[in-house]
Amino acid sequence: MTFVEPIILRGRGVRLEPLALEHEAGIAAAAADGELWKLRVTSVPEPQDTRAYIETALKMREEGSRFAFAVIDEATGRVLGSTSYHDILPAVRRVEIGWTWYARSVQRSHVNTTCKLLMMGHAFDTLQCHVVGWRTDNYNFASQKAIERLGAKKDGVIRGHALRRDGTIRDTVMYSMRSGEWPETRAQLLYLLGRHESA
Template identity: 55%
Template sequence: MHAPVLRGYGVRLEPLNLEHAEDLKTACSDGNLGDIFYTSAPYPHTVEAYIEKALEQQAKGERIPFAVIDEQTNRAIGSTSYHDIKPEIPRLEIGYTWYAQSFQGTHVNRACKYLLLQHAFETLNAPVVAFRTDHLNLRSQAAIQALGAKLDGILRCHTLRKDGKTVRDTVMFSILQSEWPEVKHKLESFLEARN
């Protein structure tokens, strides 16, 4: 599965590549995002390695990484991905999401989620799209619930954090295709009001 270009509501999602590295260094410096141990955001000096790992995962069919582009400036302001892709179901997750601090709390996250969900449900015909986050990342949990995703449960002692030392509990959410029309309407109403 390849990464399409998805566009709307002032953002563009395009296939992540090393050409985005300089913009993403600036983006993750905005708020020192690499210091937040329970997110996937890299440090500026690890951006190239972050992109290379994402591209390796893409080559294995495990992940489809995107650069999030602010269409006003045409600069990358963060990244997001489809991941844990199960084509036999088909099922996928949206994650590895982070934005420069100055874009957090704006319309950007909902615009990106709208584009990714619309493509997943309406083009890929996925019956379910899932989300996961660290149990300590309350902001992410609130944002996922604000989309209309339902709590599936908590996987206790699930995986190592990016520090490679501490273990996190993972909070799982999902949206079913039957729930998409209501979620879509809610997102469109929010995004149109913000435009």
């Protein structure tokens, strides 16, 4: 039995479903919304690499190290992006949330907050994780701010940690949240989403 079992998570018009080859066209279209593969600090696939991107995610799922989701608009069925549990460590009940990106047209909307609420809720409440982590490029300041807005704590920086798509070597900023911090975070995320809905 794997630690992260296939599941569909739903909330506020957003559906997270296990990433599959049938999502190839939708993933390519979402990435094209803003030509996101041109950003140095993201994992978004270039159009010709979309199938390989999905196949890699499926291989990592088989190995138990990553579980990728397609992010879907419930009303239209449109793929909005992708996000994953990764660096899954069942023995210590820890997962990280990452490989996250969204079409430019839904960035700064309720989509990311909703996805994080669903994934953190599943990790802490269903999988009974002790810790949820995040990691990001030291130059991805938008990602760092978004992670900090969730209430995650900065653990530190791993220097010279990974290759970027342009071949340069990045430092990785690490964050985490413990299960005892989740209730307060959940209340804050629900408050933020409530404000968005009433705006």
